[in-house]
Amino acid sequence: MKNELEQNFVELLEKHQNIIHKVCRLYTNNYDAHNDLFQEITIQLWKAYPKFRGDSKFSTWMYRVGLNTAITLYRKSKRTINTQDYDGVAFKMKSEDYDDTEEQQLKILYKAVHQLNDIEKALVFLYLEDKDYREISETMGISEVNARVKMNRIKNKLRTILNP
Structure with a gap:
């Protein structure tokens, strides 16, 4: 059951990861902060995924979690994004290189x-x-x-x- 949940999450995340990149672009000013925020949003999405009921589209839910995470971190850190380690997740995801051009x-x-x-x-x-x-x-x-x-x-x- 857990592997199926994890697999579904990774597939949806890979399909919609540009949403996260766009949120990161909006709330960060450099490559490292972008990657840190991307990781933090991914962690928050994974933590919240078991509670995702499908009442809205996955992408709408993803926007909401991503924006809320970015806004919360942005406000807490006063423009410096700090991330937390989350070793409880062992899934691997193919990441597209972010192309700023x-x-x-x-x-x-x-x-x-x-x-x-x-x-x-x-x-x-x-x-x-x-x-x-x-x-x-x-x-x-x-x-x-x-x-x-x-x-x-x-x-x-x-x-x-x-x-x-």
């Missing part, structure tokens, strides 16, 4: 997004991932109307940052 055209936008607060970053991230407001509200745990209002305010804030 695909996101170079978004460099200016990411720089502006880094100036937003944690919740605003998460909303922008989900918006840029083409999530509809229903899925954004489910992931963030807010109402759909609140997600729309916050997103409109964030767009105006980003316009001000990008066009001073």
Whole structure:
């Protein structure tokens, strides 16, 4: 039973690992911090996986755990991500090399997004991932109307940052 659970988790994680990379890109500024946060999110996903009931899509659940982990660590460490060891998991996963070249055209936008607060970053991230407001509200745990209002305010804030 445990091997099947582990195998399912690893397959889903490999399939959706770019979600974690994108969260890491949003909340870190260097390669080592990116890898540390990736590892920490993976650990938190593994710890929470047995409780995943399938009420939402795996990717939606993964966004929620990943964003919550990043926000929690970001707030605790004041921009320095510390990770914890977790020796209880022995699974191995093929990891794609993170290729930053695909996101170079978004460099200016990411720089502006880094100036937003944690919740605003998460909303922008989900918006840029083409999530509809229903899925954004489910992931963030807010109402759909609140997600729309916050997103409109964030767009105006980003316009001000990008066009001073």
